[in-house]
Amino acid sequence: MTKLISHQIHQSFSNMKMKEETLMEEKRVIKELKQGRELVNRLMNNLKNPSSKESNMRLISGILRSYENSIVMMSLDQKTRKRSPETKRMDPSNKKKRRTSEKKTSEKVKVCVGREQEGTSQLDDGFCWRKYGQKDIHGSKNPRGYYRCTHRFTRGCLAVKQVQKSDADSSCYEVKYLESHTCNGNFLLSTTKHSVSLFKEEERNIVPKLHHVREQSEDIIKHMKSEELMLSLDDLENKKKIFRTFSFSNPETENTTGWKNLMENFSPTTTSESGITNELISASVANSPTDDSCFSSLKNILDLSYDWSLM
DNA sequence: GCCATTTGACCGCT
DNA sequence: AGCGGTCAAATGGC
Structure with missing residues (x-):
């Protein structure tokens, strides 16, 4: 008691x-x-x-x-x-209405497929996630898990992801990313709203290394344009014969045609290896804010x- | 005791 | 009305 x-x-x-x-x-x-x-x-x-x-x-x-x-x-x-807590359960008569016009503006981005990690239902994409909900989805056999960045309240990171086990292949997960990580404190990166991550069994151990590299070069990155950043990562990946993550920079500061050209140059090798379809990338470009x-x-x-x- | 997860309830949207 | 996303009390693990 x-x-x-x-x-x-x-x-x-x-x-x-x-x-x-x-x-x-x-x-x-x-x-x-x-x-x-x-x-x-x-x-x-x-x-x-x-x-x-x-x-x-x-x-x-x-x-x-x-x-x-x-x-x-x-x-x-x-x-x-x-x-807020007091508007709920504490005093049911004092229920606060949600604002109707406050439509969620997050860019729905991508669905990517990953494989199950031994002993855990979570995919390690190098970020820290905290589960805040789970829902049975109409028409799906498996529930959908809702995760947000661990640093949501400490660093104001709004990154959110949804993870759902594939109906077709129970060893696969469909991961949908909404909003992007701002917890690295880098505003240039924070405007990079779209990201695709692919998870392969053999690549998992590389993820932390990549993040280490990212942290180390934060100062350098601050002075780089997004395209340069992407190409650098691409170069890094090519050297290691791996591909895991690439980011779509904010087209606000990009020439759209240049952006598409870049993606076209960028995608053929990566898409064939990773299994991501060109349609997905095109959709992502079209979906850019x-x-x-x-x-x-x-x-x-x-x-x-x-x-x-x-x- | 602290922290992450679970789960039923709440709420907006269609 | 039903669905999906989120909240937060309850629960469990370390």
Whole structure:
């Protein structure tokens, strides 16, 4: 009895912790926006007094960063706040309605097939996942497992995957990835929304090594464009005669034709080896997010080393 | 005791 | 109304 009570207290503390985290998140957003406002004021001063030594470009970069961080934090906040503990079960009369227009914007990406790992029902794709649900799916023999990134609350990573055992081949799993990992803290990578992972029995032991390489080269990657990153990985993979993961970069910053050409050059060897169909890749390209970002456009201008001091 | 998983309930969408 | 995705209390393993 006392054990049960203490456990419930513990759970309540966990819920309180979640609430605290939400409040802290709000404060961080406000702080971020205030910083942005401050930078705008300084930029305006600069424009009024051209003699000022402060770099306009640096100020603009700061403003963009501030807005981007706010957007990231707010989108996370909306998703995690869908249902609070006190709105459920505690007081059934105080049920909170879900917002109707809040249609999930995650890009449904891909289905890929993997093989069962001995002694575990999980596929090791190199990331840490936490299961948060399981559902029997209408018309399917096997239930679907719902996983999210372990770092969802600590690093705000929104990556989610769905794993379902194939009806046709019980040793195979269909894995669907929604959203991408942002837990590496790399915003360039965070805009890489689409990824396909393939899991083969003989490749599993290579996965951690690849992640080690990825972490080590994080600083280098920050200064690389996505295409370069892909090609580097491709090169790495070719050297080892393996292929496991490739990422679709965000077309916001890419030329679409160039992107498709790249994929066409990229896919023939990999697809034949891995079993992924060209249709899948085409669909993935077609599914690429199209929402335009003013920020990325501005960033492009900045990247082109536009001389802002001339303003 | 802590943490991950399980599982029934909740809720939006079609 | 039924389905699929998510939540969170309960449970189990270490």
